[in-house]
Amino acid sequence: MESAALTRWTKKDLIGIRELNREEIEIILDTTPQFLAVSQRVSGIKKVPLLQGRLVVNWFHEPSTRTRTSFELAAKRLSADTLSITASSSSTVKGETLHDTLANIEAMSTDIIVLRHGCSGAPHILAADHSSHIINAGDGRHEHPTQALLDAFTMREALRKLHGNPALNLDNLKVALIGDIEHSRVARSNIHTLTRLGANVTVCGPATLLPRGVEKLGVTRTTDLREALKNANVIYALRIQRERQASALFPSIREYVKLFRIDRESLRFAPDHAIVMHPGPINRDLELSTDVADGPQSVILEQVTNGVAVRMTVMHLLANSGTSRIT
Numbered sequence: 001m002e003s004a005a006l007t008r009w010t011k012k013d014l015i016g017i018r019e020l021n022r023e024e025i026e027i028i029l030d031t032t033p034q035f036l037a038v039s040q041r042v043s044g045i046k047k048v049p050l051l052q053g054r055l056v057v058n059w060f061h062e063p064s065t066r067t068r069t070s071f072e073l074a075a076k077r078l079s080a081d082t083l084s085i086t087a088s089s090s091s092t093v094k095g096e097t098l099h100d101t102l103a104n105i106e107a108m109s110t111d112i113i114v115l116r117h118g119c120s121g122a123p124h125i126l127a128a129d130h131s132s133h134i135i136n137a138g139d140g141r142h143e144h145p146t147q148a149l150l151d152a153f154t155m156r157e158a159l160r161k162l163h164g165n166p167a168l169n170l171d172n173l174k175v176a177l178i179g180d181i182e183h184s185r186v187a188r189s190n191i192h193t194l195t196r197l198g199a200n201v202t203v204c205g206p207a208t209l210l211p212r213g214v215e216k217l218g219v220t221r222t223t224d225l226r227e228a229l230k231n232a233n234v235i236y237a238l239r240i241q242r243e244r245q246a247s248a249l250f251p252s253i254r255e256y257v258k259l260f261r262i263d264r265e266s267l268r269f270a271p272d273h274a275i276v277m278h279p280g281p282i283n284r285d286l287e288l289s290t291d292v293a294d295g296p297q298s299v300i301l302e303q304v305t306n307g308v309a310v311r312m313t314v315m316h317l318l319a320n321s322g323t324s325r326i327t
Helices: 003-008 022-039 066-077 098-106 122-129 145-163 185-196 225-229 253-260 300-320
Strands: 055-060 081-086 112-117 133-139 174-178 200-204 220-222 234-237 275-277
Touching: 003 022, 003 300, 022 066, 022 145, 022 185, 022 300, 055 066, 055 098, 066 081, 066 112, 066 133, 066 145, 066 300, 098 112, 098 122, 112 122, 112 300, 122 133, 133 145, 133 300, 145 185, 145 234, 145 275, 145 300, 174 185, 174 225, 185 200, 200 225, 275 300
Parallel strands: 055 081, 055 112, 112 133, 174 200, 174 234, 200 220, 234 275
Antiparallel strands: none
């Protein structure tokens, strides 16, 4: 695998996109095709020995299917040993602190900890005091960096395919993020990633689901779906996160569907070449109609495929770049 990327990478952990500059994001995106090729081998073993003998721990305090299995598969394709811990099986339910739990896990000679936690900032706290490489797999309403990275990679691949130019980047790409921006860590990480890469981002949804002052992040804000979709190259529908809403933030599901759902009717206001994305899981026929989710403009399954390769890249860079670890 490319050694130049390893010499350029300097981060011990991947906690959030806000900690990365454009060059660091592009190191990940530019290295990912090598790992995508591993996953797409028609013959032979879909593995490389880059993390052979290393231990990757998936430590999830929230339910997850795509992210957890994607990280587990990524680790196994790098030939790492894996261990999975859930909140219900962790001693934190008995009152043990996260620091103590991680210290005991690290006593087993761990290398990478993939952490998902409901409290914003949990990965930051652990990364500062522990020697393992920490990867944030989603913390509260804060960030989900690997989701944003796989999304950016998927957008870039689609753009390059559309124009037949393998050198295109995301500068001036028009991206519409639609839905529950307020509660979405995916939206926050995507905004940080896309604006750093030069894309133009519009956020759209009910006023109650758009954070105050979101324009300060360098995006355009609107409650008009037609306006958001006009000239959009990428339409990114976000899940309505009812589990994170303290109360109903829009009058009814019927009204949300009428005003903000991405379906064949609303797609008429976007360019024909626009791609449709969603981080999953989809509330089918709520934020995204089934025919669009499964239609020709959808790259949702490509996001899943690319997610494994991006996470392989991140673990390879953290573990093999020689970045200093706390001792």
